[in-house]
Amino acid sequence: MLDLGQVRCFVAAATELNFRRAAALLNMTQPPLSRQIHLLEENLGVKLFERIGRTVKLTTEGHVFLADASRLLNLSEQAESAVRRASKGKTGRVRIGFTGAAGYELIPEVLVAARRELPDIDVVLLELISVAQIEAFAANAIDLGFLRPLPSRQKLEFQLVDREPLIVALPAGHALCGHEEIALRQLDQQPFIMHSPTHGKYFYERIMGMLAAEEVNPHFTQYIDQTPTILSLVRAGLGVGILPASAQRFHYDNVEFRLIANHSVQAEMSMAWRADQDNPAVTAFRLMAADHFATKAQS
Template structure:
């Protein structure tokens, strides 16, 4: 196996074609340099230099070896640099789960910041609902998640990165469209498109809590997983719904939105990660993201 120290001595001597100058370049004296090159020649079983008096020149074997030896040293230096950067979280791969709501604005803005601050980290994006992200954490299939905070069997930590109000979605022409702002009680016995208690658990629980606090009992007609489908059913006139304000970004025709008077319930978006993760790239990305969102809110 090649000794990198010997290879380094050879490349210096082959470049300078003068052992004294090569030794000075490596901060050593000439005898140890000559000894290292001699050991390398013995290891390879070939002569690398022709020594003519005080001058030297490369043998044909030496000229062939110089190209590979130079590449070998460059790769060695690159490997050292890469592993140091990896230990500091400057390089590596981060798998990020995100909801549709996060993908509209939050994730693109974050990736622009990451491209500037952590350009050598490879980001893999996986769009999935919040419940699926919790399951992905338990399967170690994602490193970071941007989701509605939900309980997990795995120890998952959360950092709040955004919040938004909950609003009412109405089909155009509905009687409640006559009001600029709605009282929650006005939804009593209304046909209501509700989030699924499984895949839409975060909103299901929050909306049920709102209704229970106000003693409001809508007529739940459908239980749906995804916001776009809920909006489609609202547009068709099959009921009203309560959604996060960001749902307005879907720009559905014939759907109108109204604020809820006195409502303090908000939809939260959190960044999540496994408490036991030890990937330096994930840690670096998480800290960068936390700083980004802290500044974004100011």
């Protein structure tokens, strides 16, 4: 088996064709350099150099070996660099779950930052509702999640990355469209398109808590998982709904939005990861994303 140290000595000497200069390049003296090359020649069973007086030149075998020896050293250096980058989380794969709300602006921002700071990390995206992301963590199908914070039996860590107000979505022409802000009590007995208590658990519990606190009892006509479908039913005039402010980005015709008067409840978006994960690439991506959000919050 070839000794990389011996190969390195040979390449330096073959490049310089002067053992003294080659030794200086390698920060060693000439006798050890000559010894290493002699051992290499014995190992290969060929002469690599011809020594005529003070002149040194490559043999035919030396010329042949030089090309492969140079490639071998380059591959060795690339391998060392790759493993060091991997140990620092600079390379690898990160599987990211995200909700539709996160996909509109948050995820593109993070990916742009990752392409700039972690260009060798391969990112795999999976659009999943928050409940499905919790299940995906349990199945080890994602490494990071951007989701509404939900309780979990797993050991998940959560970091708040964004929050937004809740607003009322109304079909155009609805009587409440005449108000700049809507008090929750004005929704009492109104036909209401509600989030699903299972797949839309985060918003279901938040909105139900708000309504119960004001003793408001809307007439729930449908329970729906996804924001776009809720907006479609509101547009059709089948009821009103309470949604995160980011729902306005869907630009549905014949749907109007109003702020909720005297209410400060907000929808939170968190970045989540398993507490026991030990993938350096995941850690590097998470820290990069956290720094991005911290910088954004200060601007």
